[in-house]
Every structure is written in C-alpha cells, then in structure tokens.
Amino acid sequence: xxxxxxxxxxxxxxxxxxxxxxxxxxSIATGLYYWNWLRQPPGKGLEWLGAIGFSGSTYYNPSLKSxxxxxxxxxxxxxxxxxxxxxxxxxAVDHCARGPFYGLDSEDDYDYWRQGTQVxxxx
Numbered sequence: 001x002x003x004x005x006x007x008x009x010x011x012x013x014x015x016x017x018x019x020x021x022x023x024x025x026x027s028i029a030t031g032l033y034y035w036n037w038l039r040q041p042p043g044k045g046l047e048w049l050g051a052i053g054f055s056g057s058t059y060y061n062p063s064l065k066s067x068x069x070x071x072x073x074x075x076x077x078x079x080x081x082x083x084x085x086x087x088x089x090x091x092a093v094d095h096c097a098r099g100p101f102y103g104l105d106s107e108d109d110y111d112y113w114r115q116g117t118q119v120x121x122x123x
Contacts, residue, residue: 001025003096003114010120017083017119021096022076026112029054029074034102036110037070037081039092046095051102052079059102090121 007019021035028035036051050060052070060068072079083090094117097110107113 001098001112003098003112005094005096005114005116007094007119009117010122011086012123013087013121014085017086017090017121018080019083019094019096019116019119020078020080021114022078023098024077026098027074028052028072028077028079029056033098033100034059035072035079036097036099036102036104037068037094038097038105039094041089041092046105046107047092048103048105049081049083053102061103086121088121091119093118 002024004022005019011017031054034051034053037049038046039049040046048061050068050070052058052072058070067084069082096114098112099110
C-alpha cells in the first residue's frame with residue numbers, strides 16, 4: 001500500500017488549505033480501515049485532525065472547532081482534507097495514514113504512513 005500526498009507548500013492566512021492523499025495498492029472503500037490526517041507543527045508533537053472510514057463516515061478532532069472537512073473520491077481512490085481559515089500558527093508537516101482505528105496521534109498506531117511535506121502559512 002502506498003499513499004501519495006499532494007497540495008500547496010504555501011498558503012496565505014485566512015485561506016483554505018486543501019490536501020489530497022492518493023492511495024494505491026488498497027481501496028479506501030473496502031476493508032475495516034480508517035484513512036487519517038495528522039499534522040506536526042515545528043517543534044511540537046503530532047496532532048490528529050480527522051479521518052474518513054471505509055463506509056465514508058467522517059470523524060474530526062473536536063478541538064479544531066469544525067474547521068476541518070474530509071471527503072473522498074472513490075473513483076480516484078483519494079481522500080481530501082480541507083482546513084478552513086488557516087492561521088500562521090497552522091504551519092506544519094501534514095501526514096496521511098491508514099490504520100485500524102482513528103483519533104490516535106502516534107505514527108506507530110498506523111500501518112501505512114505518508115511522510116508529508118511542510119505546508120507554510122504566511123502572507
């Protein structure tokens with residue numbers, strides 16, 4: 001299973017950040033797995049953002065005050081994260097990952113993990 005992340009490396013404050021994870025080697029619509037998004041700001045630990053399950057159900061970190069939205073395109077085997085109203089404090093490395101659960105914030109909790117690239121929020 002491989003996960004490939006795509007998205008902008010730079011966004012401006014108050015804009016919407018959109019990241020897409022394209023999966024190969026497994027279907028995001030089958031199997032008892034959850035497809036997760038996490039991020040790690042510079043100098044800080046991992047933070048779980050949200051997930052979409054094999055059935056299409058979505059789950060979000062409640063501390064993020066509904067600024068997240070996760071969707072999927074099963075025809076392209078992709079799932080997408082949208083972060084609304086990003087702030088300069090939103091600079092981080094974003095990761096997509098597959099796991100049997102959701103809501104966890106350690107790389108060891110996921111069986112397939114994509115080491116993402118940094119997304120900088122700056123004007």
